[in-house]
Amino acid sequence: MSDDKFDAIIVGGGIAGTIAAYLLAKEGLGVLLIERGNYSGSKNMTGGRIYSHSLEKIIPNFAQEAPIERKITREKISLMTEESNVTLDYYSDMLGVQGSDSYSVLRGVFDQWLQEKAEEAGAEIIAGIRIDDLIVRDGKVCGVIAGDEELEADMTILADGVNSLLAQKLGFRGELKPDHVAVGAKEVIELPASVIEDRFNCRENEGTSWLFAGTPSAGRVGGGFIYTNKNSISLGVVATLSDLIEGNKSVPQMLEDFKQHPVIEPLIKGGKLIEYSGHLVPEGGLAMVPQIIGDGVLVVGDAAGFCMNLGYAVRGMDFAVGSAECAAKAVLSAKEAQNFSKGFLQCYQTFLDESFVMKDLKHYKDFPHFLEHTPRIFDGYPRMAADMMADLFVVKGGTPQPLMKNMFKHVKKIGLVTLAKDAWKGVRSL
Structure with missing residues (x-):
């Protein structure tokens, strides 16, 4: 590791962290990104789907080089009981228009590509390192502590996920509220591309997003999901933590029952399980957004609670990109003014308020309730x-x-x- 002081240290190598690193390094700042996993995306389990509008502005035509899976051109929403399934099925080429399209992605692959883009832009990236604490002097965050080593920076960006212990240590938020987060479990099931296209009525390189309400979450707040990849299916269930406490069925059992449903079982028949993962998912919307600005520090992505479940659409990756872009603008402004105080960094909030991130979160603030x-x-x-x-x-x-x-x-x-x-x-x- 370098002994030099960095312009910015970013904790977390998911989408928010890598985009922030890319944008700052591209402008010539000295950037260090630290990822706890062995590589960016190694600990992500998102379903997963990215709406392209936010990333398209940063990396135009990104889908031509990024390891995306399928362009989503079919939306399906189902109300499911133990023996039945009632489905709204929408197909349209309009879903695939560049700039308003979306793609299924496998985060372990997609995030590594973003990491490579950040490295090409000049960011220094270190994986397999856990950040234990932050350097705080006179109330200002001055860097991070990894084991016995201290790494200093003018700015620190926390992109360490929904359960951000570093934000909690700063007093930016308390313990997560059970009604603000969900527990998700996902399997990736390998199938030939031709089988996926036949079973989901997809054209080559096109895919389906399918959301379910009802029995997948045992009749409680949550649901099931399927996203088609090139040669696999991402399948899982999500259940709000507060309802899990009151219920009598575990998330793994929900997932197993979902797979055995007479509608789902034929879709995955003959498939090979290649990945299983679980994760906390932020679902409180605007109500769970903590303090995100301090002296020398900003919070982005899931760590800031920037995620939204509307029942018919689940969004988080585009919010991660958007918040990272706003944070990068704020850091660049602070660097130019040589002012890293909480007061000056309120420009981050201004950038967020002017972006789709806060506009959408405010517009849909009552839906989680x-x-x-x-x-x-x-x-x-x-x-x-x-x-x-x-x-x-x-x-x-x-x-x-x-x-x-x-x-x-x-x-x-x-x-x-x-x-x-x-x-x-x-x-x-x-």
């Missing part, structure tokens, strides 16, 4: 939808009933007023 306080989304409504479809399509040869009467009897189980209130609250939260 809506999901948490509307459990019917994950038990009552999947059952209602399945029962309605059964009355439409199951022919028993009995006396026919008016369609409206058949449908309304299922609505009555939840209550028309309750359904209307839920719909109104859901629309308002979006």
Whole structure:
């Protein structure tokens, strides 16, 4: 390791950390990125999908060289019960228009590519090192402590994930709240590209994002997901920690039951398990964003709680890119002014407020609360939808009933007023 003082030290080699390192090194700053894993992405388990709009601005046409898996051109959302599945299926070439497209990615590969881009720009990167603490003098963060070694910098950027112990040591946040985070478990299942394309009705190099509500999370807040890769499927479940405490089914059991569902089992039949991982996922939205600015320090990405689950879309990677870009702008401004104080670094908050990151988080700030306080989304409504479809399509040869009467009897189980209130609250939260 270098004994020199760096312009910036970045803790964490995920998307937020590598993008910040890339942007700062590209402007000629002395940058050190430290990753706890053996390489960038080695400890990431995201589903995973990246919306391109944020990264496209930083690395134009990145998908032409980046190790992306498939361009997502099909969106599927399902309400699942133990024996049934009701699905909204949307396909459109519009989903693949450059600048508003998205891609499935395998983070262990994708993050290494970002690391290489940062190194090419001039960043120094060290993997396999754990940062135990921060150097703090007179309230200012002056670098990091790794074992017995101290490394100093004008600026330190914390990109060390949702459970950022360094942010906690600074007093930027307390313990994570159970209703602000979810526990996710994911498997990567290898299948030939031709099999994936046949089973998911995809064209070559195109893919599907498929989200599930209902039984994948045992009828509680959470859900299941499938993303198609080139030669594999990323499949997993996510369950809010607060609901797990009250429930009686573990996340590994949820995942196993999800795989055995009659809709899912044929999709993965004959596949080979090549990866299994678990992770905490930030899901509190704006409500879980901690203090992100201090003297000589900024917090980005998951460590800042920049993630959002809207039920029909899960976003985190584009927020990681966007927050890293804003942090890099703030560091460059601080470097030019030679002012690394908390007051001057409020420009980071200004940049965030002007970007899509805070605009989106503020716009959807009520949706996590809506999901948490509307459990019917994950038990009552999947059952209602399945029962309605059964009355439409199951022919028993009995006396026919008016369609409206058949449908309304299922609505009555939840209550028309309750359904209307839920719909109104859901629309308002979006």
